[in-house]
Amino acid sequence: MIKLNLPEYNFKILKKEGKTYIFDSFRKKYVVLSPEEWVRQNFLTYLVEKKGYKSSLIAVEAQIKYHSMLKRCDALIYNSKGEMIMIVECKSTETRLSQEVFDQAVRYNYPLQVKYLTITNGLTHYCCEINYQCRKYTFLKSIPNYN
Numbered sequence: 001m002i003k004l005n006l007p008e009y010n011f012k013i014l015k016k017e018g019k020t021y022i023f024d025s026f027r028k029k030y031v032v033l034s035p036e037e038w039v040r041q042n043f044l045t046y047l048v049e050k051k052g053y054k055s056s057l058i059a060v061e062a063q064i065k066y067h068s069m070l071k072r073c074d075a076l077i078y079n080s081k082g083e084m085i086m087i088v089e090c091k092s093t094e095t096r097l098s099q100e101v102f103d104q105a106v107r108y109n110y111p112l113q114v115k116y117l118t119i120t121n122g123l124t125h126y127c128c129e130i131n132y133q134c135r136k137y138t139f140l141k142s143i144p145n146y147n
Helices: 035-051 099-109
Strands: 013-016 019-024 029-032 058-066 069-078 084-090 116-120 125-131 136-139
Touching (some): 035 069, 035 084, 084 099, 099 116
Parallel strands (some): 084 116
Antiparallel strands (some): 013 019, 058 069
């Protein structure tokens, strides 16, 4: 897989019937290793290993309701009180992190109202903090630590 702008981690990789799988320690199962999945596994591991997030408080492919449609965000992160604090949207390294990608995370956030929106393609990472009272968001220089 492509080297990312993240620390390197050792993952359990399995080849079976012509497909490659990666063990998802968050969902506790092997999943097909797509380019987007590679970014997701690396980025979420980075959040746990380097930023202090708790793996037990990360929901992968979390289902959310947007208007009357069910959507899935790549990851939804909770704090120790069970409050949603961050949406993470992962794209493959070939996907440019455009306004369209950011808007996707914003749409997912409408019903959730999290504090942080994060988008990554494994090479570039953007995180913004949302201030609902002032109705504005601020892009941060780095991903915030859990505490």
